[in-house]
Amino acid sequence: MGLTVGVIGLGRIGGFHADTLTALPMVDEIVVTDANPAAIAATTDRLASARAASDADAMLNAGVDAVVIASATPTHAALIDKAVTAGVPTLCEKPIALSVSDSAAVVARVGDADVPVTIGYNRRFDPAMAAARSAVAGGELGFITTVRSTTLDPAPPPAEYIAASGGIFRDCAVHDFDTVRWLLADEVVEVYAMGSNQGDPFFADVGDVDSASVLLRFAGGSTGVVSVSRYNARGYDCRLEVHGSKDSVVAGWDPGTPVRNLQPDCGFPASAPHGFFMDRFAAAYRAELAAFCATTIDPTPTTSSACTVHDALEVALIAEAATRSVATHRPVTVDEIRDALVPSAR
Incomplete structure (x- = not known):
């Protein structure tokens, strides 16, 4: 059985991540949510392996093995907290939070948790x-x-x-x-x-x-x-x-x-x-998501390019x-x- 991966936020980068995840052999299904119901419907209509969740809480209760946070920056800190509390490995697009102080508070809460949290800095890949x-x-x-x-x-x-x-x-x-x-x-x-x-x-x-x-x-x-x-x-x-x-x-x-x-x-x-950052770094984004999913399957410590919350x-x-x-x-x-x-x- 492959992974079920949640995607929170279906804008430009979230939609790209949803498409990328469905193409990974290790992913069987994605569960998607967005503040805009029309974005959810458009994604589930486009991708056969996608199913909808009404919000982040519903997604985290839907049996996801990992979650990708691609929503607006002001939501990042709270969503990271929710995912870690639920024990779900998380990849969150940068930044952790809007301010340094808020970012430091998140790091203090989750930085040493057993649940892995990666921040999306794709150029590493x-x-x-x-x-x-x-x-x-x-x-x-x-x-x-x-x-x-x-x-x-x-x-x-x-x-x-x-x-x-x-x-x-x-x-x-x-x-x-x-x-x-x-x-x-x-x-x-x-x-x-x-x-x-x-x-x-x-x-x-x-x-x-x-x-x-x-x-x-x-x-x-x-x-x-x-x-x-x-x-x-x-x-x-x-x-x-x-x-x-x-x-x-x-x-x-x-x-x-x-x-x-x-x-x-x-x-x-x-x-x-x-002409566009997603054109220039499409392969890097795919490699980043593939590495994240692979780590979710096998968390055995290895040398990783992933950006931690401390980084x-x-x-x-x-x-x-x-x-x-x-x-x-x-x-x-x-x-x-x-x-x-x-x-x-x-």
Whole structure:
């Protein structure tokens, strides 16, 4: 018998997860729910292996073996608590909660529970980024001088989304922060960020920026450089560079990389640019869900790329430090944020 997996939230990413789960050989059935009954009906009509649940409580009482939380961010913390209380392994899309303090409270409640909780940072399952991490861990690059992570969206999300997103560092750059921290297996100790607004004024109206760059100082001496923007009309650009004393590697440079190469007699990149994050990372999302389901079947401890709640809290602290750095025009240590926002941090 295969797994019965619940999916809470059937928007853009939740619908994609529902489709992906039904295609996994280890999954027999999915149970779906959403605040919008029409979304539930549309999913059960589309997917033969899907059945409906009226709400999260009904789903967790329906015999699910695991649950994927893809609902709105304000619901994440309560749903993680419900799933862990019910003893159901959980994968929740980022972030844990809207604030660092609320995230820390969730970690305090469930971080050491026997029920596994994974936070959805899919780039850990991108084959090239995973290979870069292996190269770093294996010493192939020597000591790491610089790691660069870039995320450029082709166009801004709706203004309503931006207003509730928490800002570009908490919403977008967190993926980069998680990637570089995971890749180096090292902690960020200091953050210096700057941002600008040259596009639509609604970013400034809600205290956000539309483009930003962040310098990260790691405990081991490496430097991280993160670049993010809501404006990159050529396409969705997400790539990684790792520079070491012995060698350098890149990930995300493929035929669909959305850049226009001005080097004479060079045809790279040769394909249509990536247009959307779900296009660029479709395989990574599938690998993440497959790994989650496999761990649900066999929880024997193994080396895993999954992001834990403890990892996700560290990423939230980095994002908060970047947000404060832009506001105060100075470097901000992660411990400054931890001391201010995480109860009993010391």
